Amino acid sequence: MSFTYQYAHPAVTVDAVVFGFDESDLKVLLVQRAGEPHRGSWALPGGFVEMTEDLETAARRELAEETGLSRLFLEQLYTFGAPERDPRERVISVAYYALVKLMDHAVRAASDAKEVAWFPVADLPDLAFDHEEIVNMALKRLKGKIRYEPIGFELLPEKFPLSELQRLYETVLEQPLDKRNFRKKIQGMGLLQDTHEIQQDVAHRAARLYRFDQAAYQALRKRGFNFEL
Amino acid sequence: MSFTYQYAHPAVTVDAVVFGFDESDLKVLLVQRAGEPHRGSWALPGGFVEMTEDLETAARRELAEETGLSRLFLEQLYTFGAPERDPRERVISVAYYALVKLMDHAVRAASDAKEVAWFPVADLPDLAFDHEEIVNMALKRLKGKIRYEPIGFELLPEKFPLSELQRLYETVLEQPLDKRNFRKKIQGMGLLQDTHEIQQDVAHRAARLYRFDQAAYQALRKRGFNFEL
DNA sequence: GCAAAAGTGTTTCGGATACACCCATGC
DNA sequence: GCATGGGTGTATCCGAAACACTTTTGC
Structure with missing residues (x-):
């Protein structure tokens, strides 16, 4: 099966920066990539948007599929679309950030055996694609927003x-x-x-x-x- | 010429909410649609993202083409992607908002004879697609941001x-x-x-x-x- | 009894608010 | 001389900041 268009279309993905907090520090949830490119690298959970689903719905679905997380605070962050951010094809990524109560949600790796793990924001591994930039923007947003909206409780x-x-x-x-x-x-x-x-x-x-x-x-x-x- | 993909790809557009200020009130720049759907309706300036250009670059290009505006303050606002927001096909729109000095920039309609005009935000006509929602979000952003960043001077x-x-x-x-x-x-x-x-x-x-x-x-x-x- | 964190009030300071009149200019 | 907006200072108030000791509990 294939899809044909008169003009070129980019692929669209959603990626999520999921924050958690345990007594000592702020953490981000990462998944280990199972496929190319960047196989084996740590990356943000995310994936392609289906044609019939909302962007936020896509983000929640990907989070559920890849990490087992559901029912969390989720908000759109920014859309990243530099032409060469993905080497395969033009991919535009709508990034979200999420806040979860670490105690309530044990994460589990997806069925396809990718690893899922929490990393302290102060000590992240190298990330695939432009995901480091996305995390940095999410941090900035969290830092700004926690002061004038009561979202801290979500953590x-x-x-x-x-x-x-x-x-x-x-x-x-x-x-x-x-x-x-x-x-x-x-x-x-x-x-x-x-x-x-x-x-x-x-x-x-x-x-x-x-x-x-x-x-x-x-x-x-x-x-x-x-x-x- | 056509483009074929293994999976369905949405179209991606950029739209811009351009604000201007004259002594009496805050205005938004709208263009009259020349084609279907919503032919003749007022809409935000915008259009499809080219495969080799950045999102912001696309927004600036569309503004220049459709309204003659260039070198203005421009910042990403939000990405709108409800599945049915465009009746033709799945279209995801990355919205920007812009601020211009009204005196310095006379707008001119694009070559293809679409009308371009300023409307007071307090009295907008019916807008095509979900553009009213986009304008409302831009207003909210402007209202919030003008207080803690010196962007008002751009107007x-x-x-x-x-x-x-x-x-x-x-x-x-x-x-x-x-x-x-x-x-x-x-x-x-x-x-x-x-x-x-x-x-x-x-x-x-x-x-x-x-x-x-x-x-x-x-x-x-x-x-x-x-x-x- | 001591280690470790919980809990509690008052003073000081600075920025926000409220407020009314004279000034310069064109007509 | 009057209408129109430009320009100016002070007193009050309120929330922010600074600051140190006592209490409870487990070991």
Whole structure:
């Protein structure tokens, strides 16, 4: 089977930069390429867009297929289309970035035996194609957006102590934050619900666990509230 | 001549939302479609991406061809790819937004006799395809970005009075600003160069004309300065 | 009892806001 | 002389920043 057009058409792919956070650092999910070009190199999960599916749908499908991830926060990042970015043919890639709660989602390699693994953003391997550029743009976007939209919670487990939220912000923004000011500000927003639970199995005083209150956020937003940290 | 692929490929276009500002309001440049579908409707300037050109290059080329505009501020906005957005075939459009100094650039219709015209954003005609959605996203982007990057100057003539800058901000942000506070803040940034010229031919006291000092901005930015209004 | 992290208030400072009048010019 | 927009300064307020000690728990 083949497809013929009067004019040349590029191929269109979607690629996703999936971020995760564990106590110590920010990580990106990469897959090892099974085919040429760049066989064996690490790359962003992604693949070709089907003719009948939406771009975001394509990104979610590829993520599910290649990494087993679903139901995650996903947002379009930028479209990369330098003529020679793929040596095979002209390929335009619509890049997305995603945020996942690391604890909730064990990743599994796709059936076709490609490896899937998390890498700290501070220490990424060489990446295929222009994927390093894509990751850098995703990092910049995350860094910018986490300050004025409450997307950081997408990277934390449902229930979390304030110190973990602070560590996340410090990691992403790459700057230390004052503990008392941080707590005052975030608690003052009224977006955190006290679960009345505390940490288990910690070797020191256990912290209270909070939950992001999505309903309260939506209600506040309707009244003109703007998240900002 | 024709092109054949093993898998289906979508067509890829670029479309541009070009903003201009004249004393009274914010405008968007539209072209009247010469061909089907939507013949005669107003639409964003744009067209198919050539196989050997960059996406941004394609956007600039289409703008030059269809409207005569060149050398303008241009930035990628978002990629639209709903399967049915174009009735002919699957078309994925990489949208850009652009800012031009209205005075400096007289637009001219392309050779193939399509009409080109400026429309106030507050009063746009019905647009072809999903172009209304694209314009709305561009407006949102402009509104957000003008506050923390000095892109507003791209919409003004090289030399402008402070009142015109303020009117621009009030128009884009859709909110009135206090004259004294506005002047204090913008002048305090050290980004405006006094040209020592004044307005000509005005029926009242003539205002001083300023120029955006690009060099000063770059220097400040290196030292960690962030524009914000 | 000590290590490790949780939790908590007050003072200070700077930028944002609010606000009203005189000035220059053309007609 | 009047209409039109240009240009200017100060007081108040509020949120941001700076800052150190006590509490709880497991070992």
